[in-house]
Amino acid sequence: MKKILFIFVLAFCILSCGKKGCESLQSKYESQPEAVKEIRTADFALKDVLTTANSSSIKRIEYYSCDGNQGYLIVYNLSGDVKLHRDVPVSIWEGLKSSEFMRNYYNDNIKDEYPY
Template identity: 35%
Template structure:
C-alpha cells in the first residue's frame, strides 16, 4: 500500500495540477498568487539553499532557461518573490557566507516583481 501511495505522489509531483513554467502569467494581482504559481509549476532548474540566516529561513530559485528566474525568500512572517534574477546572482547568494547581507546588498529592490494595476 505504501508503494502505491508513493508512486501516486510521484506522479502528482510530476504532473497533477502542475503547469509548465512557460505557462506562468506575466502579471499577478497579489504576491501570494505569484508565489503559488511559481511553486506549483514545473521548471527546468529548481534549487533550494542548504543554508539559513538569522532572518532567512528558506530560499528557492526557479528557472525555465537557466539564465534568469524567480527567487522566493521565506522568513518567519512571509515570503518575498523576486523576478528575473540571474542564475549567477542565485549562485553567489547561495554560496555567500551571509545570506542576509548578500540579499540586502545585491537582490533587495533590484529584482522586483510588480503587480498588475
C-alpha cells in the same frame, strides 16, 4: 473494452492534468501569495531549494528557472515574510547560496535590483 477505455482516459488525464509549464505563468498576479503558489506548482527546468540554518534572518530560499539563465527567487524570512523576485540571474542565485552573510548579500544584490 471498458477497462481499456478507462485506462486510456485515466492516462490522458494524468498526462494533461499535470503541472503547468513555466512558460504559461502570467506576468502579473493579483497578489504575491498567488504568484508564489503558481510558481511553486509549475514545472521548471531548474529548481533549487535551500534551507538556511546558518542565516540570522532568512529561513529558506527557492530558485526557479525556465531557461537556466534567470528565474524567480522566493525568500522566506524567519519573521514569516515572503519576498518574491523576478528575472534574477542564476549567477546571483549561486552568489546568494554561497554567501557567508545571506542577509547582506540579499540586501546588496537582490532586494532593490530584482523586484517582482
